[in-house]
Amino acid sequence: xxxxxxxxxTPMLPSAISAMTExxxxxxxxxxxxxxxxSSGRKARRIVEEARELIAESLGARPSEVIFTAGGTExxxxxxxxxxxxxxxxxxxxxxxxxxxxxxxxxxxxxxxxADEAGAELTWLEVDDFGRVHEDTLRAAIATNPDDVALVSVxxxxxxxxxxxxxxxxxxxxxxxxxxxxxxxxQAVGELPVDFxxxxxxxxxxxxxxxxxxxxxxxxLLGRDVACVPLLHGGGQERDVRSGTLDxxxxxxxxxxxxxxxxxxxxRAEELAALRDELVAAVLRKVPDAVLNGDPGxxxxxxxxxxxxxxxxxxxxxxEGDSLLMLLDAQGIxxxxxxxxxxxxxxxxxxxxxxxxxxxAARGSLRFSLGHTSTSEDVAALEAAIGxxxxxxxxxxxxxxxxxxxxxxxGVR
Amino acid sequence: xxxxxxxxxxxxxxxxxxxxxxxxxxVVGVHLALSAxxxxxxxxxxxxxxxxxxxxxxxxxDILGIPFYVWDFxxxxxxxxxxxxxxxxxxxxxxxxxxxxxxxxxxEALLDKATAxxxxxxxxxxxxxxxxxxGAPELxxxxxxxxxQSYVLASLTSDQLRNAMFPLGDSVKSDVRAEAAxxxxxxxxxxxxHDICFIPDGDTQAFLGKKIGNRPGTLVDDKTGAVLGRHTGxxxxxxxxxxxxxxxxxxxDGRPRYVLSLEPVSGTVKVGAREELAVREIVGQRxxxxxxxxxxxxxxxxxxxxxxGGTAPVTARVQGDxxxxxxxxxxxxxxxxxxxxxxxPDPGGDIVLGSARITETG
Numbered sequence: 001x002x003x004x005x006x007x008x009x010t011p012m013l014p015s016a017i018s019a020m021t022e023x024x025x026x027x028x029x030x031x032x033x034x035x036x037x038x039s040s041g042r043k044a045r046r047i048v049e050e051a052r053e054l055i056a057e058s059l060g061a062r063p064s065e066v067i068f069t070a071g072g073t074e075x076x077x078x079x080x081x082x083x084x085x086x087x088x089x090x091x092x093x094x095x096x097x098x099x100x101x102x103x104x105x106x107x108x109x110x111x112x113x114x115a116d117e118a119g120a121e122l123t124w125l126e127v128d129d130f131g132r133v134h135e136d137t138l139r140a141a142i143a144t145n146p147d148d149v150a151l152v153s154v155x156x157x158x159x160x161x162x163x164x165x166x167x168x169x170x171x172x173x174x175x176x177x178x179x180x181x182x183x184x185x186x187q188a189v190g191e192l193p194v195d196f197x198x199x200x201x202x203x204x205x206x207x208x209x210x211x212x213x214x215x216x217x218x219x220x221l222l223g224r225d226v227a228c229v230p231l232l233h234g235g236g237q238e239r240d241v242r243s244g245t246l247d248x249x250x251x252x253x254x255x256x257x258x259x260x261x262x263x264x265x266x267x268r269a270e271e272l273a274a275l276r277d278e279l280v281a282a283v284l285r286k287v288p289d290a291v292l293n294g295d296p297g298x299x300x301x302x303x304x305x306x307x308x309x310x311x312x313x314x315x316x317x318x319x320e321g322d323s324l325l326m327l328l329d330a331q332g333i334x335x336x337x338x339x340x341x342x343x344x345x346x347x348x349x350x351x352x353x354x355x356x357x358x359x360x361a362a363r364g365s366l367r368f369s370l371g372h373t374s375t376s377e378d379v380a381a382l383e384a385a386i387g388x389x390x391x392x393x394x395x396x397x398x399x400x401x402x403x404x405x406x407x408x409x410x411g412v413r
Numbered sequence: 414x415x416x417x418x419x420x421x422x423x424x425x426x427x428x429x430x431x432x433x434x435x436x437x438x439x440v441v442g443v444h445l446a447l448s449a450x451x452x453x454x455x456x457x458x459x460x461x462x463x464x465x466x467x468x469x470x471x472x473x474x475d476i477l478g479i480p481f482y483v484w485d486f487x488x489x490x491x492x493x494x495x496x497x498x499x500x501x502x503x504x505x506x507x508x509x510x511x512x513x514x515x516x517x518x519x520x521e522a523l524l525d526k527a528t529a530x531x532x533x534x535x536x537x538x539x540x541x542x543x544x545x546x547x548g549a550p551e552l553x554x555x556x557x558x559x560x561x562q563s564y565v566l567a568s569l570t571s572d573q574l575r576n577a578m579f580p581l582g583d584s585v586k587s588d589v590r591a592e593a594a595x596x597x598x599x600x601x602x603x604x605x606x607h608d609i610c611f612i613p614d615g616d617t618q619a620f621l622g623k624k625i626g627n628r629p630g631t632l633v634d635d636k637t638g639a640v641l642g643r644h645t646g647x648x649x650x651x652x653x654x655x656x657x658x659x660x661x662x663x664x665x666d667g668r669p670r671y672v673l674s675l676e677p678v679s680g681t682v683k684v685g686a687r688e689e690l691a692v693r694e695i696v697g698q699r700x701x702x703x704x705x706x707x708x709x710x711x712x713x714x715x716x717x718x719x720x721x722g723g724t725a726p727v728t729a730r731v732q733g734d735x736x737x738x739x740x741x742x743x744x745x746x747x748x749x750x751x752x753x754x755x756x757x758p759d760p761g762g763d764i765v766l767g768s769a770r771i772t773e774t775g
Contacts (some may be wrong), residue, residue: 392531
């Protein structure tokens, strides 16, 4: 099996699995509810607080700024809706939500919901051909009326094409106007240097299963001075922003993974980028007309590489992504046509469309994403398969086009 | 063989896929997304393209241990099936969209793609028997006459059928459900789908009304020429229709009136007595030979003109690109746009000889 879909979910790190099973074994003897006051509760609480401190330290945040959630989607929803509600409650004019056009659906759809149901006004931030939001674009969008902006959300690095945004500069523009800036850093943590305090962001999303931790555990780093109305009401856990009994083993494993990947990041990212460049070269060798989408990754943005080191995203002209996916899958090579959430029915990627890619070309695109278990053998397997696969997918695409043309010519339906 | 199993999410295509797997084929399941905006849940017993149906199909594929994909054919389906359906009704004809879907989507768009991707056959859950005799496809009625779908497959060409597989042809529906239950497929008790999948509420008139709009015309007595009423479009009528004509006065002889013909340009709907519906001569175009072998000279056989209709003995011959059929028995309510399918009666399942799209009746 050649797993080239780490951006969807990456295997758990052995250290995280140990942490999780240890905490579960404790739970089997006497690990209480982290909110309980007795000894078993204190034991659980200690694990949770140590996890909080570990994450804070790894990512340049204060422990009180770490809000545990059930994952990226919840963190994004909490940031968008919670901060919007808080800002609007403070000043009814503050209803404008500025969101980049290349966000994950967890941000896009939350923003759209605010517009449909909560009186928000959306301003889409355009991106360049690499899928990057520029400081000037944000500055101009705010300038139309700086007083009505509730919040800005721009992802740290794009999950599909891997392009990194100048997060520090964007956050800086927001700071000038006292506007909260949220960034979805789900893909960034572990691959890019992420420092919450230094970035100037007000809120930052991360999740466990993208960095070697478990599913169902994530966090929102939320600046101490950033007001946020909770989505979930109840026991008042997590600064009263996110009620609910914490999944102690998952939180422990999540923090263990965060610590490891951030500690090893500089070295791993370089290895990953080298392997990625090898993969890109291999694909282009076999399919010379394939187009690498997104930033080429050879420059620096936000104190790190301009492209996620593990990301390679191509358009294969004349092919349909679902044909490519199936043919590669049949050869044991696993990749993705876009984000897994929309992979049920092939829709052209909103990210590629926002970058100005034609709908037909967008449909013929694949993402290969590398991670901590990737090796040169994976790249070799892809190199061996990709040429014939593209050729076959192309003939399937042409078969469809030919039939369509014949139908139109003869006027027969 | 490498088999692509079209999986709607229903029990039939699920068991068909399971049988292909059991037969030792290398099977991949594909659900066709036919609507750009599918409903989330099935409403009623209609349709087969909701998200829930795709999920059901995926769960069956999981149990069978085969890869599963959703392929988007919404654009092709919209252009080739839905638009054609509306255009045919607007032209006063009576189309069969399932037949069009078999011709244009399942055994054209899907089959072309499948073949190009290296598959040898497309399997579906249709109830019809297909074998290959001396390299020529032979399409017969299903062993379950109540479920037989050979009619809606009769407009396929031999090239299309050569790459088709109908693993349920020898089975009756109750056995298929029992087999689904035995195999642990949770769709075993799923209700059958009925009617037209892209009209989930079943209200064809409302659907056509929205697409075509008002095209007022008159209801006219076929014998006297007397205007008996008004209507909002010929697409609201089908030849042979008795109810819902909107005529308040009964016929002078007190017998019910039936729609005899539709004239889309003038908007005239001719009505008359039941016996006037009887048809003696049928002419059809778009002639298809599933076996690849046209009939030779005059052939005595039986004909069927709608999916669940009866049959009548006929004599058929081909002249140029037309099929001419003389009805020996009685066929009523034959409308242009319907497909006439010729069968050679056979104890092993009537054999489909050919089909044609009806253009004229007399």
